[in-house]
Each structure stands twice: as structure tokens, then as C-alpha cells.
Amino acid sequence: MNSKRQNKIAIGALYGIAGLVVLILLALLGYILASGVPQLSWHFLTAPAKAFLKGGGVGVQLFNSFYLLILAMAISFPIALGAAIYLYEYARDNWVTTTIRTAIEILSSLPSVVVGLFGFLFFVVKLRLGFSILSGAFALTFFNLPLLTRSIEDSLRTINLEQREGGLALGLSRWETVTRVILPAAVPSILTGVILSAGRVFGEAAALIYTAGQSAPALNFADWNPFNISSPLNPMRPAETLAVHIWKINSEGIMPDAKAISSGSSAVLIIAILLFNFTARYVGKRLYKRLTSA
């Protein structure tokens, strides 16, 4: 067998594997969308859920998912950014940074159920936050922080060393170099990382079941005072998200149209995550173009 033939076979095999992966993905997506999209309607997207009757929606869950996402991102992004800047721009390679990196690695490979149980014991029980948006947001932060830190660190790594030396050689301090030269150049790639991690957070269920809770009390969308119990903004209320809702209906849903609601919710979830992914690509590309070309 000559090398040309070998090459052909290898390429063929790789194409085959890649094709198979794409096929599985398409089949999955197709199935979920085909069974879910017909359930979608304005009513479904906005109405509150019903426990025993037909015709409930996922309005509250959808809102909860976004609210939790925003809160979790608002908490984890600044911490992750700071940690990444410290690790990549300031810290020297020594046992402290090695320890931090190992911790981040372990944290990022923790199963999310474990993160959820930890969140339950620590935030819900110990800190007495109860099943609440806040507990959920903290749990999601734990879940998100390691991955986001690594992704921002990777973004910083793509900006080459000469840029940093260029800043320092102009008499800029390290901090000025990082904030005025490196971060602006890294924004497109950081943003891509943030949006992609937002997609993962949005679809997360296991970390939330025992923290944000499994109930979605009806909300009064006319009341935006975060201290009122029925206000959507109240961070102390229990808040079932879309992903948790899907899990819940499938395990113990007793409404007559449970199957339809689960399909519809899955479709909404998938569409939202696809949107996150496409936005990430688009925004990243656009920003990069604006920074690099005319």
C-alpha cells in the first residue's frame, strides 16, 4: 500500500467520522425542532405554567432563565476577568499560580450536580438563602467561573507579547498596558467566550434544581419593585428555569399536555442556545473586522 493510498483512506475515514457527528447532531436538532416548534405560540411563550390543566405556558420559566443568566454573568464575569488578568498578565509561574490553575481545572470538571448539591448545602441551607434566584445565581457562578476564567485567559494569550512590550516601552504601566492595549484587542475573542458560556449557563439544569428550586410562582409583570414577593425582579423568590422545567415535567409532570409542553420547551431552549452561538460568531467576527481592517 503506497502512501498516496494511505492518505486517501485516512482522509476518507476522517470525513466519515466528521460526517457521522454532523449527522447525529442534525438528527437530534431536527427531532427536537420538529416535535417542538408546532407547540410554540405567543401564548406558550408568555403564559404561566399550569400544574394540572392543559394549556400552560413557559413565560415565567423563560423570564427566570434570562434573569438568572444575567445575574450569574454579572457576578462571574468581573471575577473571571480579574482572575484571568491576574493569572496571565501579572502572576509569575510559581506554586501559587500552579495551585490556582489546578483548582480551576478541577472546578471546571466538577459535574454540575455536585455544584448544585454544594450550592444547596452552602447557599440554600447554611447561608439561609432558601430556594431562590440568588442561590441559583451563585451556584451558576461556581459552575461558570472556571470555564469563563480559562476562556478569558486564552483570549489574552492570543494577543502576542510584542503588544505588551510595545505598551511598556511607551512608558505605560502594566495596568495601563493591560487595560488600554491588551483588553481592547482581546474584546472580540473575550466576547465570543462570554456568549458561548452564556449558552451553557442558559441550558444548565442540574446545578439549579436544588438551588433556584423547582417551582415558578406566578409573577406580576407590572410590579418591578425587587422587594415585593411577586415581582419578577425579587431575587429571593424560587425560580424554576426552562431547563429545570423540562426535567421536571418529564420526571413528574401531571398536566395532560406534559409531552407537548416538554417538546415546546426543549425547542425554545435549543433555539435560544443556537442564537447564542450564532451571535457569538457574528459579533466576534464583526468586532474583529472593525478592529483590524479599514
Added chain:
Amino acid sequence: MFINNDVTKATTMQERHVVQPHEAGHPIILSTEDLHVFYGKKEALFEGDLQFGSNQITALIGPSGSGKSTYLRSLNRMNDRIATVTGKIMYRGVDINQPGIDVYEMRRRVGMVFQRPNPFAKSIYDNIAFALRLRGTTDKYALDEVVETSLKQAALWDQVKDDLNKSALALSGGQAQRLCIARAIAVKPDILLLDEPASALDPVSTSQLEDTLLDLKQHYTIIIVTHNMQQAARISEYTAFFNQGRVLEYDTTSQIFTNPQVQVTSDYVSGNFG
């Protein structure tokens, strides 16, 4: 051509030969005394004390790994976090290699241009203006003025004056390197350190860059590391030959190239090295 292939015939060779510059009208602006540079335990530079006359171009030449960059980067303390530098670096009578020195202020007086052009991911205008803005120059006219004069001095103005708001990353290699020079001189340094600034450029850009450096000499003291013997011969008044962490020979450029006093220098400039 300066390079004389018969130099090996010179009479008695010395082991080391250093003549510091001493020309009227070119007072010493920068010098090093007893400079040693260590990377960890490894001593990369140990006998390299040079003086530099103001408004002159000094070339640092020598084989790869001989310590040229190490020396150059010590001069504006770019090696601070990387290496241990002991000894004195006297700049206008002040030792800038001591703890109390404001390194950031010092680096604005001793600017640096690197081997690979490194424009920032900003517009051409902002590449030059932003360091000034950071130090409090906010007046638009003042900034415009500095941007224009810097670009003119770096011989880039005519090519980019209509594209000042375009990204600097779209410039060609030669243009980008000029922008880096413009950026360095915009903060009004006395001294420009250049580490093989032309090694990533084509011959035409290289020769333009050399012309630019010759013009800049009126305003700045220039120290340039180069692997290109012709370049050193064309533009510099003084040349230092580095070898294995030492300056083996320092003298006027014409002496170094036509009448070197050290055998290794002679071999190196005539291309018989090794």
C-alpha cells in the same frame, strides 16, 4: 563598500579593544558602568560597558546569542521582570538602574522599537495619540500636531495622512515599523533603541528606514542592533562588536570595518566567522 576582506592581514591583534566616543559636539548622554545581566543563574552579559554620544547612531553587532538584545533591553529596563541587571546605567548623570527611578517616566525618554513591528489594534491616529492622552494631553489640536510631526519624522505622513482613522493593523510591514517609530518619538524621547528594526522588512523598506534613521539623528540618539553589516556601515558612527556576553571591540564604525584590532571582530565583519 566599507567591508575590507583583507583585514585579517592586520598586524598585531589585541584581545579586546574599546575606544569610547569623545567627539566635540556629541557629549555622552548614556553610558553603562560595570553592567552585568543574569537570566536566572546564567550570566548573559558581563563585560559590556559602552558610552553613547548624543545625536549619533551606534550599531551593536555580533553573532546570535552574543548579548546584543540583552544589553539593549537593559538600557530602558525592559528586562526588569525577566533578568537581574546589576551595575550603573547613567543617563544624563543619573543612574537609572536604581530602585527609586520612575521607570515609566524614564521609558518615555528612552524609547524602543522592536524587531517585529507591533502596532496596536487601534487606528493609526490612536496608535500615536493614546499614550499622550493617558498622560493628560487632551487638546485635539495639540494631539493632531504631534501625530502629524511624528508621522512626518518617521516618513510615513504622506502615505497615511488620509487614512488616519483606519486600523493600523492594515499597514504593510515597512509602514507598520515606521508607525512604531512615530509612536516612539511622539512621547518625545532623547534616545531611541532599535532591536533589528529592519530584519522583517524587504530591501526597499529597509533602505527607506535607514534614510529615516539618518534624518532622526538630528533630534535623537540612536542605538541599533543589526545583523546587517552593510547597514551598520552605512548609518552608524560607532559600532560595538559583541561576542559571548562581552563587548570585544568598540570604536568608530570605519575603524571596526576597515581596521579591526581584534581577531574575532575581523573574522566577523569579513564574514569568516567560526
